[in-house]
Amino acid sequence: MKGNRYVTVNERERVIWFYKGALQGILGPGEHKMPNDQEQLVIDRLTLEDAAVPWDYEKMLFRQLPDQAAEHLTLFQTGPEELAIVERDGRIENILYPDDKLTVWTDAGPWKVELITLDDNPFIEPALFSRLIKSGTAEVMDIVKTVQVDNGQIALFMVDGEIFNELPPGHYGYWDLRQKVVAKIIDLSRQPLDVNGQELLTKDRVTIRINLSAEYRVVDPVKAVTEVKDFADALYRALQYAFRKTLGAMTLDQILDKQVTVDAEAAQKVRSDMAAIGLEVSEIILKDVILPGEMRELLNQVVSAQKAAEANVIKRREETNATRSLLNTAKVMADNPVMLRLKELEALESIAGKVDRLTVNNGTSGLMNDIVNLTED
Incomplete structure (x- = not known):
């Protein structure tokens, strides 16, 4: 008919309509007769699959048409110390950060919201953590972090630079929002450490290279992390220093004749120093003593002459x-x-x-x- 227009709205749609430039309301499912003098009717079809209402429409609807907004829209909002887990049809749809809000079509639900008060404990309850991981949404991945601790390991969970908890083997989740959270994984099993190609000068001024090997394990994770920056590097340097000091006071002949006793002399110092930072050193071996080329030739000549x-x-x-x-x-x-x-x-x-x-x-x-x-x- 002249001056009117019929608009059909499907079940999974909603229409926001304007006439002569002014917001008029929201159209639900069905056929609607709308005024359209001089083609001044403007409609915007929105699908319920995209549950969130565009923010510019949201403001106008709540301000100008509060009754229709209350009928068709649902508003979720969080405080400064809150998170909100928004569920749609029993599945996590979105996560709201502190001081955040989200407006959705009510008929796109059913909707459910779970408010979480943030405190000093960043850990996520296991059942909720499992649901968050299964959702796989971008919002979840931005603020939910995971820690995987395998058998034979322990994780030191630090919040704002202080140790908050020790985590045994398992799968954990925490909120990564207001606090600086770090999970440091520490292997508690016995581990080898090789110190190769260390050059030193003997008492009789012969330059040699040595290869060392040690086996250790962490017995006090808190000490190992807090007493030194890197406990493996601390052991490496302790082995270097102990053997340089011990072998530097011996002649080449003494070193070649007493490789076994050299280990015992140096090991005690290393073990006591490492015990102070939470490490147990079980085995220390001087594997190789490598001579420079000209020294090897001279030594071979001496041996050859002795044998002759x-x-x-x-x-x-x-x-x-x-x-x-x-x-x-x-x-x-x-x-x-x-x-x-x-x-x-x-x-x-x-x-x-x-x-x-x-x-x-x-x-x-x-x-x-x-x-x-x-x-x-």
Whole structure:
């Protein structure tokens, strides 16, 4: 009809309409006959799927049409020390920060709100934390932080720089809003620490490099975190200092001869210092002593010369023993003709085994005498 317009609103829609530039109201589901002289009717269709009402409409509706606003809109609001968990159809739709508000279409619900008063305890109750994580909304992820503590670990939970709690293994959530919250995970199991390539000068001014290894575990997490900035770095430096001091007072020969005792001398100092910061050091090993190239060559030459001298001594000792044995044999044969005869037969047997034919002119009785005479001639 002239001057009018019919507007149909679906069940999941709402329409805000203006006529001659003025806000007129909210249209619910159904067909509506609206004035439209000179095409001055303006409508804005809003879907209930987008539950939040645009902020510019929200202000106008509550100020100019409070009755219609109360019928169609629901306002959620928080105080300066509150959070609000807004649920829609039993699922978390949004989280309101302190001094925040949210206006939604009432018919987009059903709606439910849970107000949470913020205090010094930032932890989130486990059931609520589980629901917040499952929601996965951007608002939740912005202010809800998680801490995962595995078996063999402990977490020191610090609020504004002070230790608030010690957390055993588990999954925890906390509000990350007004306070500076840090969760420091500490492994309580035994751990290795290697100190490699440490250069030092021995008492006889030889530069060597050493490799150390230690095994430790944290027995007092609070001390380990509060007494030093980094307990692993503190142990590293303690090992460096202890071994530099101990080995620097020894010559190279002493170090090479006493690697095992060096560990015992240095370990006691390290263990007592680390116990003061909550660490238990169980094993300290001097794994390697590495010499510079020219020193290795010199040492190899010394070892080679020592071994050669030892070999010569052994050789001379064996030659002396052999000569002494021959002398003793000669004395026995001089005093015992039967023994001499046996030696003659052994010599003859040895010679016969090396030639094809042997001719004996004077008989075996004179064989040795002929040999002696030939030697004298």
